[in-house]
Amino acid sequence: xxxxxxxxxxxxxxxxxxxxxxxxxxxxxxxxxxxxxxxxxxxxxxxxxxxxxxxxxxxxxxxxxxxxxxxxxxxxxxxxxxxxxxxxxxxxxxxxxxxxxxxxxxxxxxxxxxxxxxxxxxxxxxxxxxxxxxxxxxxxxxxxxxxxxxxxxxxxxxxxxxxxxxxxxxxxxxxxxxxxxxxxxxxxxxxxxxxxxxxxxxxxxxxxxxxxxxxxxxxxxxxxxxxxxxxxxxxxxxxxxxxxxxxxxxxxxxxxxxxxxxxxxxxxxxxxxxxxxxxxxxxxxxxxxxxxxxxxxxxxxxxxxxxxxxxxxxxxxxxxxxxxxxxxxxxxxxxxxxxxxxxxxxxxxxxxxxxxxxxxxxxxxxxxxxxxxxxxxxxxxxxxxxxxxxxxxxxxxxxxxxxxxxxx
Amino acid sequence: xxxxxxxxxxxxxxxxxxxxxxxxxxxxxxxxxxxxxxxxxxxxxxxxxxxxxxxxxxxxxxxxxxxxxxxxxxxxxxxxxxxxxxxxxxxxxxxxxxxxxxxxxxxxxxxxxxxxxxxxxxxxxxxxxxxxxxxxxxxxxxxxxxxxxxxxxxxxxxxxxxxxxxxxxxxxxxxxxxxxxxxxxxxxxxxxxxxxxxxxxxxxxxxxxxxxxxxxxxxxxxxxxxxxxxxxxxxxxxxxxxxxxxxxxxxxxxxxxxxxxxxxxxxxxxxxxxxxxxxxxxxxxxxxxxxxxxxxxxxxxxxxxxxxxxxxxxxxxxxxxxxxxxxxxxxxxxxxxxxxxxxxxxxxxxxxxxxxxxxxxxxxxxxxxxxxxxxxxxxxxxxxxxxxxxxxxxxxxxxxxxxxxxxx
Numbered sequence: 001x002x003x004x005x006x007x008x009x010x011x012x013x014x015x016x017x018x019x020x021x022x023x024x025x026x027x028x029x030x031x032x033x034x035x036x037x038x039x040x041x042x043x044x045x046x047x048x049x050x051x052x053x054x055x056x057x058x059x060x061x062x063x064x065x066x067x068x069x070x071x072x073x074x075x076x077x078x079x080x081x082x083x084x085x086x087x088x089x090x091x092x093x094x095x096x097x098x099x100x101x102x103x104x105x106x107x108x109x110x111x112x113x114x115x116x117x118x119x120x121x122x123x124x125x126x127x128x129x130x131x132x133x134x135x136x137x138x139x140x141x142x143x144x145x146x147x148x149x150x151x152x153x154x155x156x157x158x159x160x161x162x163x164x165x166x167x168x169x170x171x172x173x174x175x176x177x178x179x180x181x182x183x184x185x186x187x188x189x190x191x192x193x194x195x196x197x198x199x200x201x202x203x204x205x206x207x208x209x210x211x212x213x214x215x216x217x218x219x220x221x222x223x224x225x226x227x228x229x230x231x232x233x234x235x236x237x238x239x240x241x242x243x244x245x246x247x248x249x250x251x252x253x254x255x256x257x258x259x260x261x262x263x264x265x266x267x268x269x270x271x272x273x274x275x276x277x278x279x280x281x282x283x284x285x286x287x288x289x290x291x292x293x294x295x296x297x298x299x300x301x302x303x304x305x306x307x308x309x310x311x312x313x314x315x316x317x318x319x320x321x322x323x324x325x326x327x328x329x330x331x332x333x334x335x336x337x338x339x340x341x342x343x344x345x346x347x348x349x350x351x352x353x354x355x356x357x358x359x360x361x362x363x364x365x366x367x368x369x370x371x372x373x374x375x376x377x378x379x380x381x382x383x384x385x386x387x388x389x390x391x392x393x394x395x396x397x398x399x400x401x402x403x404x405x406x407x408x
Numbered sequence: 409x410x411x412x413x414x415x416x417x418x419x420x421x422x423x424x425x426x427x428x429x430x431x432x433x434x435x436x437x438x439x440x441x442x443x444x445x446x447x448x449x450x451x452x453x454x455x456x457x458x459x460x461x462x463x464x465x466x467x468x469x470x471x472x473x474x475x476x477x478x479x480x481x482x483x484x485x486x487x488x489x490x491x492x493x494x495x496x497x498x499x500x501x502x503x504x505x506x507x508x509x510x511x512x513x514x515x516x517x518x519x520x521x522x523x524x525x526x527x528x529x530x531x532x533x534x535x536x537x538x539x540x541x542x543x544x545x546x547x548x549x550x551x552x553x554x555x556x557x558x559x560x561x562x563x564x565x566x567x568x569x570x571x572x573x574x575x576x577x578x579x580x581x582x583x584x585x586x587x588x589x590x591x592x593x594x595x596x597x598x599x600x601x602x603x604x605x606x607x608x609x610x611x612x613x614x615x616x617x618x619x620x621x622x623x624x625x626x627x628x629x630x631x632x633x634x635x636x637x638x639x640x641x642x643x644x645x646x647x648x649x650x651x652x653x654x655x656x657x658x659x660x661x662x663x664x665x666x667x668x669x670x671x672x673x674x675x676x677x678x679x680x681x682x683x684x685x686x687x688x689x690x691x692x693x694x695x696x697x698x699x700x701x702x703x704x705x706x707x708x709x710x711x712x713x714x715x716x717x718x719x720x721x722x723x724x725x726x727x728x729x730x731x732x733x734x735x736x737x738x739x740x741x742x743x744x745x746x747x748x749x750x751x752x753x754x755x756x757x758x759x760x761x762x763x764x765x766x767x768x769x770x771x772x773x774x775x776x777x778x779x780x781x782x783x784x785x786x787x788x789x790x791x792x793x794x795x796x797x798x799x800x801x802x803x804x805x806x807x808x809x810x811x812x813x814x815x816x
Contacts (some may be wrong), residue, residue, distance in 0.1 A: 036625050050786075051615055087642070088602030090612040106602050106715070108613045148785040155790075164625030165789040165816065168717055171606035171621045172786050194496030194514050198579035204498040205516045207459055213579045217444050217572030234495070307514065309576055335815075338746050338773040364810065365746040377556040378458075378580050381573040382563075402772065407743075408573060 006283035008392065009318060009352055012294060015280050016323060019296045023251060025181040025327050032170050035162045037223065038180040039328040044156040046173040049146035053090075054109040058141045061100040061122060061130060062093075062113035065138040076123070076131035085110060100130055109142050116141040149173065159329030181328045187228035187246035188215045191239055191267065192257040192307055195231050210309045210378050211256040218316055222324050224252070236266045243270050247298045251327070252320065255293075257307030267304040271295040274302075285392060287348040289315040309378040313408070314354045314387065336404040337386065339368035345397040347390040355397070356384035357405055368405055384408055414691035416800065417726060417760055420702060423688050424731060427704045431659060433589040433735050440578050443570045445631060446588040447736040452564040454581040457554035461498075462517040466549045469508040469530060469538060470501075470521035473546040484531070484539040493518060508538055517550050524549040557581065567737030589736045595636035595654035596623045599647055599675065600665040600715055603639050618717045618786050619664040626724055630732050632660070644674045651678050655706045659735070660728065663701075665715030675712040679703040682710075693800060695756040697723040717786040721816070722762045722795065744812040745794065747776035753805040755798040763805070764792035765813055776813055792816055 007015070027041040056062070063079060071077045083093045084102035093101045095112035103109055103116055118141065121134035149155070155169050156162070156178065170178065190212045198208035209231050216226045227250055232242050239255070246253045255267050272278040274297030281294035288311040293304030303320060305312040339359060347353035357368040368388060373380040386405040390397060397403055415423070435449040464470070471487060479485045491501045492510035501509045503520035511517055511524055526549065529542035557563070563577050564570070564586065578586065598620040606616035617639050624634045635658055640650050647663070654661045663675050680686040682705030689702035696719040701712030711728055713720040747767060755761035765776040776796060781788035794813040798805060805811055 032621065033624075036629055053613060055615075086601075088600070088604075088611070088614050106600065106615070148781070149787050153787075163790075163816070164622050164629055165717075165721060165786065165792075167625045168618045168622035168721075168786045169790040172616055172618045172717075174606050174610075174616050176607045192496070192514065193494075196496075198582050199584045202582075203496070205461060206496050207463075207514070208580055208582050210576045210580045213441065214572050214576035216441075217575045221444055221572055309573075309580075313573060313576075335745070337743070365812070373556070377551075378573065378576045379557050379561075379563075382571075382577040384573075404773070408571070 006285050006290070007281055008285050012281050012284055012292075012319065013322060016294060016301075016319070017326075019277060019280055020301050020323060020326075023299065023301060023327065025184060025251070027179040028182045029177050029179050031177055032167050032175065035167060035178060035180060036164055038162055039223065039330060040156045040158055040160045040162065040178060041181045041329075042179045043154055043158050044170070044175060044178055046149045046151055046153045046155055048149075048173055049151050050149040050172050051143055051147070052145060054145055055143040056103040056105060056107050056109050056116045056141060057143055058116055058118045059105050060103060060116040060118040060141060061132070062095055062103045062109045062116050063100045063132070063136065064095060064097050064113060065115035065136050065140065067097055068117065068132050068134065068136045071132055071135050073133050076133045078125065079130050079132055081128050081130055100132075114138045114142070159331060161330065183223055183225040184252060184324060184327055185227050185250040186219045186224045186252040186254065187250045188212050188219070188226060188230075188254045188256065189228070189239070189242050189246060190231045190256045191234050193234050195257065197231065211305070211307065211312050214309060214378070215254055215256060215305070215312065215316060218313070219320075222321060223328070224324065234266060236269060239266055240270045240273060243274065243302070247274065247300050251300060252323070253300060253302045254305060254320070255303070256305045256312050268293050271297060271302050271304065274298060284315070285351045286314070286318070287351045287353045289318075289354070290351075292319070294319065310356070310381055313381050317406070317408070334406070336406050337366055338402055339366035339405050341388070341397045341399060341401050341403050342367050342369045344399050345370050345388075345390065347394065347396045349395075350392055352392050353390040355388045355390065356380055357386055357388055358383060359385045359405060366405070368403055381408065414693050414698070415689055416693050420689050420692055420700075420727065421730060424702060424709075424727070425734075427685060427688055428709050428731060428734075431707065431709060431735065433592055433659070435587040436590045437585050437587050439585055440575050440583065443575065443586060443588060444572055446570050447631065447738060448564045448566055448568045448570065448586060449589045449737075450587045451562055451566050452578070452583060452586055454557045454559060454561045454563055456557075456581055457559050458557040458580050459551055459555070460553060462553055463551040464511040464513060464515050464517050464524045464549060465551055466524055466526045467513050468511060468524040468526040468549060469540070470503055470511045470517045470524050471508045471540065471544065472503060472505050472521060473523035473544050473548065475505055476525065476540050476542065476544045479540055479543050481541050484541045486533065487538050487540055489536050489538055508540075522546045522550070567739060569738060591631055591633040592660060592732060592735055593635050593658040594627045594632045594660040594662065595658045596620050596627070596634060596638075596662045596664065597636070597647070597650050597654060598639045598664045599642050601642050603665065605639065619713070619715065619720050622717060622786070623662055623664060623713070623720065623724060626721070627728075630729060631736070632732065642674060644677060647674055648678045648681060651682065651710070655682065655708050659708060660731070661708060661710045662713060662724075662728070663711070664713045664720050676701050679705060679710050679712065682706060692723070693759045694722070694726070695759045695761045697726075697762070698759075700727070702727065718764070718789055721789050725814070725816070742814070744814050745774055746810055747774035747813050749796070749805045749807060749809050749811050750775050750777045752807050753778050753796075753798065755802065755804045757803075758800055760800050761798040763796045763798065764788055765794055765796055766791060767793045767813060774813070776811055789816065
């Protein structure tokens with residue numbers, strides 16, 4: 001096995017960038033009704049102006065605005081009513097100076113008119129005359145053609161994760177289908193002689209499998225399709241065949257446990273045996289999460305995560321979350337919550353330290369309350385709302401300091 | 409029709425509390441593999457200690473800690489090796505003073521031992537003797553029985569929305585199924601003579617339906633099952649039969665559009681015709697979103713939302729989002745992002761004003777950049793990352809002020 005030194009997260013991410021740059025996701029055409037949460041693989045543009053006619057925002061009369069200039073409550077102007085626009089219908093009416101036509105909210109503003117005066121500001125004198133009591137500016141109460149979206153405008157950009165309101169923009173432009181990134185396919189394999197099926201009987205000395213289900217759920221939440229979930233004894237041949245099978249049809253293979261430098265470390269050996277370039281990260285300068293392995297074989301990404309659930313969750317977020325975002329061209333924007341740290345927190349010198357926290361609403365924002373527990377404690381991750389990173393060159397966090405909390 | 413005055417949001421929420429208090433969701437038993445995003449309807453407790461044996465967190469030797477007290481690099485203590493613990497297996501070894509047994513990371517710490525000394529701190533003298541070079545404290549490198557979770561501990565509480573790490577806690581305790589709230593069933597009906605099927609040919613004067621798809625996607629994102637999506641002309645009889653049908657099998661019926669006090673306001677009349685108590689909110693002091701209707705009939709919640717997409721989205725978030733959270737006993741914790749407002753923002757006197765914003769990452773947090781556009785503009789909501797509320801008694805926001813951004 002190659003001799004590998006411990007890398008910083010930054011170094012690991014750069015190596016991943018270098019080795020994983022050629023891993024690509026195909027496109028998939030889907031209906032917009034099921035697009036929320038998926039990520040666009042193509043830019044989408046509008047073929048239409050929205051609205052494609054001048055639209056009234058009020059119930060009122062379409063007019064030539066200049067007819068009302070200087071008009072007040074006591075000096076109205078009288079206008080001839082030459083018709084009324086029907087909702088949802090085109091109109092042939094043409095407004096010229098001295099003329100007006102009724103338009104409902106959302107209705108088409110007829111040709112010639114450049115404003116709509118609200119019904120509150122007019123009086124119907126007889127069936128064909130109104131008195132207008134308010135000076136109305138050109139453009140007032142009118143959404144002009146293309147005001148919302150112009151023909152050719154970009155609606156969705158490549159890498160955008162679709163939200164409900166984006167569905168609204170797409171229907172506004174009459175677009176039923178978009179091309180999104182296929183879901184990255186992933187396999188989760190947990191190793192460890194002590195790991196047992198969580199739903200069966202366990203022997204004294206065994207523990208129920210936590211990581212397989214946690215990591216699979218995290219993968220799915222981030223938009224992956226989990227094709228394999230399995231628990232394998234810590235034996236070279238068994239793990240090798242499991243990884244071999246997983247590599248065939250997945251973009252990402254995660255092996256959890258078995259990556260500590262103990263007597264039974266087989267993960268790295270198995271990855272090495274799958275071909276070039278093999279393991280390119282073996283150990284990461286983070287706490288917790290040191291025994292992390294990253295490799296590539298058969299053009300696929302392989303991650304060896306620590307067996308301790310807290311470490312596995314953190315390394316997953318930091319490396320695999322990053323990789324999946326890169327696969328789908330996602331923006332770098334990562335939501336973090338500024339919060340005031342409630343107590344002093346110590347860090348490990350020379351390592352990037354991850355501190356789990358709970359968030360508590362305060363008068364002006366949030367307090368971050370550090371949670372402590374042994375690194376094997378899954379209950380810790382379940383109580384935490386997020387974590388704070390303490391860089392390797394920073395000596396802990398002081399009480400009262402504002403930190404950025406990444407959500408879990 | 410009853411005479412109704414415009415309410416503040418607080419008043420509307422109180423009336424909803426009063427009228428909707430008896431609307432309940434049933435429970436549904438589901439496998440934990442599909443539980444992420446669902447909300448627990450019952451508290452769940454652990455039947456086991458986790459771990460249920462003392463577990464080593466390192467590769468090392470199980471010892472009686474007091475044997476090593478005072479030991480240093482130059483003055484080691486010699487211990488008899490009486491065996492080795494196998495991973496994932498129970499052991500009969502009993503450690504007493506002067507004895508030691510090898511334990512791998514995750515393995516069972518034998519009876520009598522109260523600490524594990526790391527292999528880095530010992531030397532193997534011969535096959536049955538080690539020299540220990542480090543003073544080890546009682547409990548060191550051992551996760552004790554129940555350290556992570558104790559028998560009887562609460563794992564999940566009613567109202568908790570399940571995250572991947574909660575799945576981990578459940579598998580750790582061997583729990584395969586939990587009871588969650590059934591998905592609230594909802595119908596979305598859009599009205600308006602100008603609203604056309606977004607995917608068909610539209611006539612000049614019509615606009616493509618935006619709200620049906622946007623609101624349905626928002627409902628689904630919040631955990632509802634949308635059973636009906638339809639567009640209805642603004643006619644009393646048509647809307648009445650649509651609402652009647654929707655009330656049969658839904659908890660929530662949303663009618664979008666048709667709620668302005670224009671010539672074609674039929675939504676309130678239709679809700680009134682369905683029985684007691686009928687409409688109990690008609691108009692809300694918010695901008696945008698004034699023409700909001702809330703009612704109850706046949707024991708179901710009815711909402712009349714403004715037709716303008718921006719208003720509809722805001723009123724949805726504020727009222728329906730709140731109601732759905734209440735239905736599922738969710739915590740009051742609502743994630744908001746503190747951000748510094750980039751420019752002055754004006755508000756509407758006497759109304760709670762909602763300002764759409766984009767978030768931009770800055771050195772110490774976020775800047776909130778107000779977005780402007782006519783209220784019909786769906787493109788505005790698609791660009792926005794969230795919104796800021798300006799209370800009715802506050803005069804706008806000053807540049808440089810810190811605001812809380814609710815995410816969209």
